[in-house]
Amino acid sequence: MAPVLRGAKWAGREALAAGAAGAGWARSRGGELLERIPTDEIEDGVRETVSQARDRIDGFVRSELTDLRRALRRQRKRLGV
Numbered sequence: 031m032a033p034v035l036r037g038a039k040w041a042g043r044e045a046l047a048a049g050a051a052g053a054g055w056a057r058s059r060g061g062e063l064l065e066r067i068p069t070d071e072i073e074d075g076v077r078e079t080v081s082q083a084r085d086r087i088d089g090f091v092r093s094e095l096t097d098l099r100r101a102l103r104r105q106r107k108r109l110g111v
Contacts (some may be wrong), residue, residue, distance in 0.1 A: 056063070
């Protein structure tokens with residue numbers, strides 16, 4: 031059991047060192063990396079997707095309301111109201 035614990039301890043230390051090195055690299059190049067992200071394109075894509083989703087939802091709700099009104103008319107007619 032002791033070799034397993036030593037191995038886990040070693041792996042933990044190595045993971046910590048690698049994580050710290052990665053964090054340092056990201057900190058030093060963070061601004062540069064952020065500038066490379068196409069935020070305008072992402073924003074346009076999200077706006078377009080949301081607009082399309084809103085249109086589809088509106089159409090679906092409109093269709094469901096129409097069907098519900100028809101069903102209500104049929105029930106009223108059947109009940110003689």
